[in-house]
Amino acid sequence: MSREQQAVQQARKAFLTGRSKPLDYRIKQLQNLKRFIKEKTTDIASAMRKDLHKTANATHLFEILGLEGEINLAVSKLAEWAAPRPVNKNLVTIADDVYIQPEPLGVVLIIGAWNYPITVTLQPLVGAIAAGNAAVVKPSEVSSHTAKVMELLSLYLDPEMYQVVTGGVAETQVLLKQRFDHIFYTGSSTVGKLVMEAAAHHLTPVTLELGGKSPCYIDKNCDIRIACRRITWGKYMNCGQTCIAPDYILCESSIQDKVINEIQKCIQVCFYVDAIALLTMGPFVFIVLFIFLQEFYTNDPKSFADYGRIINQRHFKRIMALTEGSTVAIGGDSDESECYIAPTVLRDVTPGSKVMQEEIFGPILPIVIVNGLKEAIQFINEREKPLALYIFSSSKKVIKQMISETSSGALVANDCLVHFTISDLPFGGVGNSGTGCYHGKYSFDQLSHLRSCLIKKLNMEGVNQMRYPPHTTEKLRWARVLLLKQVNLARWRQVAQVAMFAALAAFVVQRFLRQ
Ligand code: NAD
Numbered sequence: 273m274s275r276e277q278q279a280v281q282q283a284r285k286a287f288l289t290g291r292s293k294p295l296d297y298r299i300k301q302l303q304n305l306k307r308f309i310k311e312k313t314t315d316i317a318s319a320m321r322k323d324l325h326k327t328a329n330a331t332h333l334f335e336i337l338g339l340e341g342e343i344n345l346a347v348s349k350l351a352e353w354a355a356p357r358p359v360n361k362n363l364v365t366i367a368d369d370v371y372i373q374p375e376p377l378g379v380v381l382i383i384g385a386w387n388y389p390i391t392v393t394l395q396p397l398v399g400a401i402a403a404g405n406a407a408v409v410k411p412s413e414v415s416s417h418t419a420k421v422m423e424l425l426s427l428y429l430d431p432e433m434y435q436v437v438t439g440g441v442a443e444t445q446v447l448l449k450q451r452f453d454h455i456f457y458t459g460s461s462t463v464g465k466l467v468m469e470a471a472a473h474h475l476t477p478v479t480l481e482l483g484g485k486s487p488c489y490i491d492k493n494c495d496i497r498i499a500c501r502r503i504t505w506g507k508y509m510n511c512g513q514t515c516i517a518p519d520y521i522l523c524e525s526s527i528q529d530k531v532i533n534e535i536q537k538c539i540q541v542c543f544y545v546d547a548i549a550l551l552t553m554g555p556f557v558f559i560v561l562f563i564f565l566q567e568f569y570t571n572d573p574k575s576f577a578d579y580g581r582i583i584n585q586r587h588f589k590r591i592m593a594l595t596e597g598s599t600v601a602i603g604g605d606s607d608e609s610e611c612y613i614a615p616t617v618l619r620d621v622t623p624g625s626k627v628m629q630e631e632i633f634g635p636i637l638p639i640v641i642v643n644g645l646k647e648a649i650q651f652i653n654e655r656e657k658p659l660a661l662y663i664f665s666s667s668k669k670v671i672k673q674m675i676s677e678t679s680s681g682a683l684v685a686n687d688c689l690v691h692f693t694i695s696d697l698p699f700g701g702v703g704n705s706g707t708g709c710y711h712g713k714y715s716f717d718q719l720s721h722l723r724s725c726l727i728k729k730l731n732m733e734g735v736n737q738m739r740y741p742p743h744t745t746e747k748l749r750w751a752r753v754l755l756l757k758q759v760n761l762a763r764w765r766q767v768a769q770v771a772m773f774a775a776l777a778a779f780v781v782q783r784f785l786r787q
Contacts, residue, residue: 276446279408279435283379286432287406292376295354299347301401301429305394306343308428309336312421316390319417323389324510325581334510335390338693342395345695345712346402353402353716356725369727374720376404377477378453383444383467385458386415386583387513387633392458392481393422397434399715400456406433410447412459413440414583452476454719459483460631461704479708479718481515482701483631486658488518488688489648489674491665492527499664499686500534503637506662506688508539508615511580512635516660516682516689519631520621520638522648528639532601532617535637539602539615540571574605574612582611582634591634594627598638623651645670649677656704657681662688681705 273281291297309316313336317328320335346353356371380400384393393411400407411419419438426436437443448455448470457467458481471478490499507517523531573579582588588611595604595618603616613635621627621638628638642648652661661680665671671685681701682691691697692711700709710718 274446276437276439276443277450279437280379280381280447280450280452282432283406283408283435286430287376287379291430292401292404292406292433295350298401298404299350301434302343302347302350302398304428305398305401305425306340308425309339309390309394312424315421315424316418319415319421320389322417323386323415324513324583325579326510327578330510330578330580331390335388339391339394339398342398342695342711342715346398346716349713350402350716353713354404365726365728367729367732369725371725373723373725374403374717375723377719377721379406379408380454380456380719381408381410381447381450381452383410383447383455383457383459384412385515386412386418387510387515389415389418390422396456396458396479396710396715396719399710399719401429401434402716403719405453405719408435408437408447408452410437410439410444413438413443449473454479456708456710456719457481464706479700479710480706481699481708481710482659482704482706483515483633484656484658484701484705485519485628485631486516486660486662486680487648487652488521488662489642489645489652489664490521490523490527490531491645491663491667491670492524493670494664494666494686496527496530496664497534500531501538502687503662503664504535504538504615507637508579508635509689511582511613512637513580513583513633514689515633516692517633518637518660518662518688519658520628520640522640522642522651524644525641528619528641531639532619535617536602539573573614574607574610579615582613585611587611587634588613591632591636594630594632594634595636596626598625598627601639603635645673649674652678652680657702659701659705660684660689660691679703681709 286292313332316335317331320326320331321328354374356373358371361368361370382393382396382400389412393409397407397409409422409425411422413419423436423438425434437447448467451474452471454477455467455471456479457464461482461484464480464482467480468478488503490496503518503521506514509517521531582591585608588606588608591613592606595616598618598621601617601619603614605614606612616636618627618636618638621640623640625638627636628640632638640651642651652658657679659681661674661678661683663671663674663683663685665685674685675683679702682697682699684691692699695712697711698709698714699711700706708718
């Protein structure tokens with residue numbers, strides 16, 4: 273039996289003991305996961321530096337903080353999420369207990385990607401643990417140093433219930449042949465299709481967190497300076513290797529030069545203006561960071577500590593090839609030996625150009641010219657539904673029109689990426705950008721079975737009899753329709769309150785008039 277088969281078998285055996293069901297157990301495991309992050313912070317940061325040239329600061333901000341937040345939320349809300357959820361009843365079931373009971377699915381396979389290797393691998397694990405499942409975790413082999421650190425999870429979590437399997441494509445393929453109760457995959461749409469195909473053999477449900485091209489429309493009537501600052505931050509973070517990074521800009525030709533100019537200024541002056549730093553560390557730290565980073569930063573992003581690298585030479589070559597045939601407006605420098613590509617903007621890019629045929633997933637930002645909002649909407653709708661759609665405009669009407677006439681996993685107006693930080697928003701794609709969602713309670717629900725429960729007593733058979741006889745009179749038919757009608761108890765309560773209030777008012781008025 274292979275290592276992968278053994279891991280799945282052990283996880284299933286552990287799940288069948290039932291010990292992952294009590295909430296105390298789940299909370300303990302979540303706390304242990306948090307302890308892992310705390311105690312292994314240095315190892316994680318140094319692995320991340322080796323894999324993606326990330327600084328300890330960037331790792332803390334973009335990998336650790338969010339994960340810790342998700343764990344804290346799950347621990348504090350678990351009792352509420354796992355509790356029975358009462359539903360509206362009809363008259364036939366008015367005296368019964370009718371509710372939804374979330375229950376664990378079983379063994380969940382989590383396949384992670386390499387760009388934010390901790391976040392995209394361990395955040396689904398938070399949901400799996402919270403929902404009471406066993407899990408087999410397969411970190412991406414591409415971020416191999418971080419994958420190695422994740423092997424240490426067995427020292428913190430129940431090692432039978434939560435298995436970490438490292439390895440490459442071959443190992444993932446062996447895993448995909450096994451029977452799971454859910455597969456949670458993060459990665460490209462191409463491999464997403466293979467995952468779904470493998471899952472179909474066992475009728476296993478899947479969550480697919482995929483990618484694609486996320487458009488960014490800049491309305492000519494907006495503060496272009498601010499828009500470009502936020503786009504620069506969202507695009508070039510992690511060297512453009514962010515699934516929700518703006519992939520390309522759509523704007524009118526009249527503002528193209530200004531957009532290029534403003535992005536150029538942002539790249540040179542304040543590369544690392546960090547909205548999340550502001551949110552999480554407070555304005556004082558933000559100002560200090562800003563002053564220091566201005567000093568550190570030069571016109572040469574290659575020597576700037578916070579500028580990342582492309583994950584490997586394969587991706588480096590792929591990204592560089594995408595720029596062929598397009599006009600470079602900013603950047604364009606590269607160094608294959610270091611997997612370095614400068615923050616780059618391409619101007620007057622045509623829809624048929626190479627760079628517009630696939631997700632860029634690198635620091636290349638094409639500008640495609642459109643003739644206003646209507647054409648931008650048409651451009652977006654002619655392509656696959658994106659994971660994120662960005663719009664910069666000072667007009668609420670324009671933003672609303674974009675929302676109502678397009679579809680995407682998420683829509684953010686006047687900023688980039690920040691929707692990822694809100695646990696109450698479901699994170700996921702639609703169509704080609706993914707299926708299913710997670711974060712906060714959505715992770716819990718995604719990895720639970722929402723079981724319908726109806727508990728009836730054995731009395732009141734007289735009422736029940738109305739349902740049974742096959743021969744039906746007109747009176748019985750109406751009685752049945754009435755009985756099966758949904759009862760909105762809150763509405764009835766409201767009606768009763770209004771009636772009581774009216775009766776009280778009538779009584780007071782009558783007394784007053786008599787006097
Ligand atoms: P990757 O190469 O690390 O692949 C992801 C996983 O798939 C790995 O664990 C790998 O072992 C497995 N895999 C690869 N090829 C396989 C095959 N032929 N058969 C079976 N398993 C295979 O990551 P990637 O695909 O390069 O990731 C980048 C993509 O992920 C981008 O498209 C990006 O947008 C997307 N992404 C999406 C999200 C999201 O939350 N929606 C987050 C991060 C990345």
